[in-house]
Amino acid sequence: xxxxxxxxxxxxxxxxxxxxxxxxxxxxxxxxxxxxxxxxxxxxxxxxxxxxxxxxxxxxxxxxxxxxxxxxxxxxxxxxxxxxxxxxxxxxxxxxxxxxxxxxxxxxxxxxxxxxxxxxxxxxxxxxxxxxxxxxxxxxxxxxxxxxxxxxxxxxxxxxxxxxxxxxxxxxxxxxxxxxxxxxxxxxxxxxxxxxxxxxxxxxxxxxxxxxxxxxxxxxxxxxxxxxxxxxxxxxxxxxxxxxxxxxxxxxxxxxxxxxxxxxxxxxxxxxxxxxxxxxxxxxxxxxxxxxxxxxxxxxxxxxxxxxxxxxxxxxxxxxxxxxxxx
Amino acid sequence: xxxxxxxxxxxxxxxxxxxxxxxxxxxxxxxxxxxxxxxxxxxxxxxxxxxxxxxxxxxxxxxxxxxxxxxxxxxxxxxxxxxxxxxxxxxxxxxxxxxxxxxxxxxxxxxxxxxxxxxxxxxxxxxxxxxxxxxxxxxxxxxxxxxxxxxxxxxxxxxxxxxxxxxxxxxxxxxxxxxxxxxxxxxxxxxxxxxxxxxxxxxxxxxxxxxxxxxxxxxxxxxxxxxxxxxxxxxxxxxxxxxxxxxxxxxxxx
Numbered sequence: 001x002x003x004x005x006x007x008x009x010x011x012x013x014x015x016x017x018x019x020x021x022x023x024x025x026x027x028x029x030x031x032x033x034x035x036x037x038x039x040x041x042x043x044x045x046x047x048x049x050x051x052x053x054x055x056x057x058x059x060x061x062x063x064x065x066x067x068x069x070x071x072x073x074x075x076x077x078x079x080x081x082x083x084x085x086x087x088x089x090x091x092x093x094x095x096x097x098x099x100x101x102x103x104x105x106x107x108x109x110x111x112x113x114x115x116x117x118x119x120x121x122x123x124x125x126x127x128x129x130x131x132x133x134x135x136x137x138x139x140x141x142x143x144x145x146x147x148x149x150x151x152x153x154x155x156x157x158x159x160x161x162x163x164x165x166x167x168x169x170x171x172x173x174x175x176x177x178x179x180x181x182x183x184x185x186x187x188x189x190x191x192x193x194x195x196x197x198x199x200x201x202x203x204x205x206x207x208x209x210x211x212x213x214x215x216x217x218x219x220x221x222x223x224x225x226x227x228x229x230x231x232x233x234x235x236x237x238x239x240x241x242x243x244x245x246x247x248x249x250x251x252x253x254x255x256x257x258x259x260x261x262x263x264x265x266x267x268x269x270x271x272x273x274x275x276x277x278x279x280x281x282x283x284x285x286x287x288x289x290x291x292x293x294x295x296x297x298x299x300x301x302x303x304x305x306x307x308x309x310x311x312x313x314x315x316x317x318x319x320x321x322x323x324x325x326x327x
Numbered sequence: 328x329x330x331x332x333x334x335x336x337x338x339x340x341x342x343x344x345x346x347x348x349x350x351x352x353x354x355x356x357x358x359x360x361x362x363x364x365x366x367x368x369x370x371x372x373x374x375x376x377x378x379x380x381x382x383x384x385x386x387x388x389x390x391x392x393x394x395x396x397x398x399x400x401x402x403x404x405x406x407x408x409x410x411x412x413x414x415x416x417x418x419x420x421x422x423x424x425x426x427x428x429x430x431x432x433x434x435x436x437x438x439x440x441x442x443x444x445x446x447x448x449x450x451x452x453x454x455x456x457x458x459x460x461x462x463x464x465x466x467x468x469x470x471x472x473x474x475x476x477x478x479x480x481x482x483x484x485x486x487x488x489x490x491x492x493x494x495x496x497x498x499x500x501x502x503x504x505x506x507x508x509x510x511x512x513x514x515x516x517x518x519x520x521x522x523x524x525x526x527x528x529x530x531x532x533x534x535x536x537x538x539x540x541x542x543x544x545x546x547x548x549x550x551x552x553x554x555x556x557x558x559x560x561x562x563x564x565x566x567x568x569x570x571x572x573x574x575x576x577x578x579x580x581x
Contacts, residue, residue, distance in 0.1 A: 178440075186432065186450060187439035193415050193426045200413045203375065204427040204493050205401035214436065 013173070020165040030161035032277055034233060037168030038226045039269040041175050043253040045222035047265035048179050050254060051188065052212050053195030054103075057112050058119020059223050059250045064242035065092040066224025067231040068126055068133055071142045074232070076132075081146050085228045092224025093217050095122075100213035119247045127239040138238035142231050164233050171229065175222050176266070182218070183262050191215055245287070252290055256297045258304020267305050328353050328528055329374070329405065329497050334383035336369055336552075343369045345552040346383070351497065356519065356529045358539045358546035358560075362572060366552035367532045368410060371499050374530075375407045376400045388496075402430055404496035408486045408503060410532075416475040420466055420485055423474050424457040427492035431456050457492065463525075464488045464518060480511040487518065497528040504535050516542050540564065548572065 023029040046059045070088030073079040079087065099118055106114055126133045133139060145158040145167065156163050182188050194201045194211055202208055231237050249272070257268020272293065276286045297304060301311065329351045336344040344366045351357050359367050372378040374385055376397040385393045392400055415423050425432075432453035438446040461467045464484045469477065474485060483503055490498050500519070504512045512535065519542050522529055533539040539546065540560040548556040548563060550572040556563055563569055 181442060182440055185439040185442065185446075186426075186429075186434045186453070187436065189418075189422065189426050190429065193418070196415045196417055197413055199377065199397075200409065200415065200489070201426075202377075202397040203401060203407055203409070204489060205398045205406075205430040207396075207398045 016169060017166075020162055020169070023165075024162055027161055030165050032274060033165050034161065034168050036270050036273045037165075037172045038230055039250070039253060039273045040172050040266050041222055041226040042250045043257065043265040043269035044176060044179055044262075045219040045226075046250050047254045047259050047262075048182065048222075049216055049219040050259050051183070051191040051195060052215055053107075053198070054212055054216065055112055055251065056115040056119075056216070056219070057244075057247050057251060058115040058117075058122070059219075060242040060244075060246035061119030061122035062092040062096060062220040062223040063227035063230070063246075064123055064126055064239070065095055066227030067237055067242070068139075068227075069224075070228035071139050071231040071237055072132060074143045075139065075141070081143055081232055085145075085225070085232070088228030088231070089221050089225035092227065093221035096217045096220035097213070100216050103216060104209040104212035116244065116247070119242075120244055123239050123242050126242070133237075133239070136239065138236060139231075140236050142235045142237065144235060145232050168229060168233075171225070175225070179218075179222075180262055182215075249290065252294055256293055256304060258306035260303060261306045264304045264306035271305060328388060329530070330386040331374070332384040332386065334370070334373055334385065335381050336366075336373055336378060337381045342552045344373060344380075344549075347547075347549075347554060349547060351528050351530060353528055354523055354526060355545070356523055356531060356543050358531045358533065358543035359549065360533065360536075360539060360546060360563075361549035365549040365572075367549055368501060369552075370549070371407055371501055371530075371532065374499060375405060401493055401495070404494075405499070406490045406493050406495040406497075407499035408490040408501055410501040410505065412479070412482045412486065414474040414482060414485055414489070417473070419471050419473055420477065421454070421457055421461065421470040423485060424460050424488050424492050425453055427489040428453050428456050428460070430493040460488050460492050463491070463521070465514065480507050483507065483511075483515070484518070487515075491522070491527075495527060497530065498522065499530045499532075501532045502534060503531070504533055504538050512538050 020030060020033060023033055042059060042063060046056060049056055066088035068088075069091040070081075070084040073084040073087055074081050103111065103114060103118075127136055129135075145164070147155065147157045149155040158164060158167070190201075190206060190211060194206065194208055198208055227242075253268040253272050254265045255268070256272060257266065258264030272290065275293065276289045279286060279289050301308060303310075331347055331349045334344060334347045334349075335342070347370060349357070359370065361367055369378065373380050376392070376395050376399070379394040383393070384391060387400075387403055387405055390403070392403060392405070415426065418426065432449055434446060434449050434453070437443075438449070458467065458470070461470055464487055466481060466484055466488060469481060474482065477485060483505070487498075487500065487503055490500070503519070504515050507515060516538055519529055519531065531539060531543065540563075543560055545559060546557065546563055547554055548566075548569050550568075555568045555572060556566045558566070
């Protein structure tokens with residue numbers, strides 16, 4: 001990486017860290033900031049899965065496994081919240097590892113249907129298992145994140161939304177760095193080779209099912225982590241938060257942002273978290289906002305929002321060339 | 328080295344490959360010819376694990392590899408190329424060969440995630456290895472081009488490079504000369520000779536008769552999945568059954 005690019009990233013991260021301070025005036029703005037963080041983790045973890053050519057329409061289901069596991073462990077088993085946070089993510093990964101066997105052996109529309117089925121099944125289980133999850137009325141009074149304190153240095157109490165903003169910001173950055181490292185490594189290249197031609201990849205000695213399972217489990221781990229955080233942040237869990245539509249939304253984040261590039265999913269998640277909030281007054285019509293944006297991207301910007309600067313640059317060049325020809 | 332015993336594949340009653348017994352020795356080039364639809368590619372798919380035989384066995388170095396997964400078979404030392412231009416089209420030429428060098432590279436999962444010093448060392452070795460393969464097939468000057476932008480002849484050569492990158496002991500080439508001009512065919516034949524000289528065996532499917540006659544030690548002729556002749560190129564050229572299979576029979580049998 002060039003030095004200019006690195007310093008650019010550093011400036012960007014500093015701005016991100018300053019942002020919550022400017023938003024403190026409104027609890028609502030901070031809430032949207034936190035939602036952005038959660039959705040970014042969901043979107044890039046799903047995007048990681050798509051690099052092997054897989055899709056998942058059940059990502060919110062794995063988020064809910066993290067959320068419920070972490071909440072129940074903290075409420076009913078007395079597990080410390082930070083431990084429960086990790087255990088929630090591990091539970092999501094464990095379930096992913098179990099269903100990876102059928103999932104890595106099907107493709108295209110069959111894979112879409114299978115993941116959709118699993119996602120819906122998971123939320124159905126959480127709805128019906130009333131003794132543990134409170135059914136449709138959900139869980140209430142989930143413990144908040146515990147105080148982080150190093151005596152004499154820092155003492156962070158999770159009483160307001162501000163510390164949550166910083167917690168999710170740091171968490172999202174860690175997830176981004178981890179998945180970026182994979183994306184740029186030989187392993188990441190292998191995933192992309194599988195997406196391009198499975199038969200050719202197998203012929204050179206790539207174990208297709210293993211590779212697909214690995215990234216599926218990693219992706220679901222982070223979905224579970226996002227869910228665990230959401231449970232402790234929101235302190236209330238209801239199963240309808242994790243139905244089919246949220247799963248579809250996460251896929252739409254990736255498509256709208258542009259799944260081919262790493263930054264695409266991040267941009268998609270942020271734009272599509274903030275944009276519908278502008279239409280909050282007509283909450284029932286929010287899906288239409290999604291569909292409208294999706295339409296525009298599919299027909300006018302196939303590579304996703306992340307390619308917008310390139311497209312604009314190309315257009316400007318075209319105009320310049322035309323002017324030069326006319327002159 | 329590679330041996331098939333009574334290898335048979337049925338597709339819903341159609342005998343695509345029927346009772347093929349073939350033995351390939353070390354450093355040998357064996358040709359497989361036959362009219363279109365005679366089961367040559369199906370035969371390759373059976374050898375490399377892309378299809379499971381209905382009956383029969385495939386042995387490699389005395390070990391039974393029948394119906395093992397393609398990646399396991401590649402790991403043992405049997406690789407193949409494809410008739411269609413199967414490439415990683417979004418990768419550069421060098422990336423194609425580097426990713427195909429995975430069995431040579433042996434980069435572990437955790438190494439790849441945490442970028443250990445070991446990873447960087449292996450990563451560099453992989454790239455060096457890929458570069459050597461590209462020099463071997465004569466594509467070194469095209470290394471930074473996207474695979475999809477290559478000319479057809481070069482794409483074919485890249486396909487061979489991908490097959491060689493895993494350091495196989497035997498490589499199966501499925502019509503490497505298809506669609507090439509005479510000059511390119513000469514280069515390809517020279518390359519096949521070089522592959523043998525480097526100590527590997529080759530099984531070759533080819534439609535270009537002149538090409539295959541020049542380069543093979545032995546050949547086997549398939550028609551409707553069944554072997555109709557085998558022998559040296561000279562013997563095959565003068566075989567009546569072969570000529571009939573290619574040019575048709577004078578009088579149609581009822």
